[in-house]
Amino acid sequence: MSTPVIELSGVSRRYDEGPPALDAVSLTVEAGESVAVLGPSGSGKSTLLNLVAGLDRPSAGTVTVDGVRVDRLGEAGAARYRRAKVGMVFQFFNLLDDLTVVENVLLPAELAGVERAEARRRAAELLDVLGIARHARAHPARLSGGERQRVAVARALMNRPALLLADEPTGALDSASGEDVKRLITDLNADGQTIVTVTHDLALARACASRTVTLVDGRIAADSRTEAVR
Template identity: 75%
Template sequence: MTQKTTDPLIQLSGVNRNFTDGPAALREVSVTVGRGEAVAILGPSGSGKSTLLNMIAGLDRPDSGTVTVDGVRVDGLDETGAARYRRERIGMVFQFFHLLDDLTVLDNVLLPAELTGLGRAEARRRAHTLLETLGVAHHVRAHPGRLSGGERQRVAVARALMNRPPLLLADEPTGALDSASGADVAGLLRDLHADGQTVVLVTHDVRLAEETCTRTVRIVDGRIAADEPTARGRAARQAVTR
């Protein structure tokens, strides 16, 4: 199991975010995620967890505080810079997959590589390898609408990993799946982390967090209420100290 390193991949310091209506979405949030960690951001609806994810992804900016990911000051990027940052450093997986139904599985996975200008031969080789690794290579010519929810999420993960990003963000990745498919995707996230992928998972599902991550960060009313290891995280630490 991959351990947290001393090299931080994500650093948020004193982040505040206010919207016109209602209470502040984030209040003095400071958190660090090391390379190779799998961290779950837990909280009920309206707690601020999705806003925090958007800060890390460069989809939103704080009113104050700093957001640094992989050495990039994300809060200081303009729209062009933020788009380039997401292409090069972030892979995103969503609750409802966001696959393009008029494209085949292969073409969906190839999209990120086309945006970065990766050569077509290398892109196709990489896409086929990912689809094989994730167990959906036999659907390469199918359209997403013909796949199960769990299979579509595996294709979405392949697309997210296409440009080999240092960080994978997953926003309620099992929220639209039945229990069996959800368990399948949870296992996939666990395997990716074991192979060295840094994962930040946003969810309200405590069981999913415990099964896939080594650490949980709980948010309540825009503030970090707790930051603690999961049972997997504690077991990993004990294994290292033996």
């Protein structure tokens, strides 16, 4: 059997003396899966994402992503891990407005020390595949919300990550742009990309994932496989 892309074992995270944000969570995500993590505010969704991304460390348990023990990494190691293993897409895009579209997409490759010509070939490929090549020299402020999210996805995929994490990727979009991003996530998964989408939107989960994990009070309340509604 292949090694899981994500393996959490007995993961807890406490921030103070109150109830844990995550409480003894064990979770495995296989290569090629598209998993939606659902739950209300305060359920532990963001904590789970931050632990997988190496932005936080667990109070107990182990976090392994694509063979890397993320919970053991220091700050510099976690930064290298994110550049090499994880692409992240955020609700509010997090694009740099003073850079052009192509410059935003190239940034992860530059940080990782990828040879410039190869990075530019990869960026051109992504912009073409994602349907935004015509905007390569534009600045993000001139694009629609859906187009900006496509730029964010291109940036996230720049270094060919094993895992794509999407944090409420349609939360700041109008309904038409939201549908566009749902189709994009579905297409990326169909091409083999492993994706974890953190959301409170059941419709997004149904559209983009064939497996849903529901968190309640820091624990997994349900883990079910369903046919995604295209």
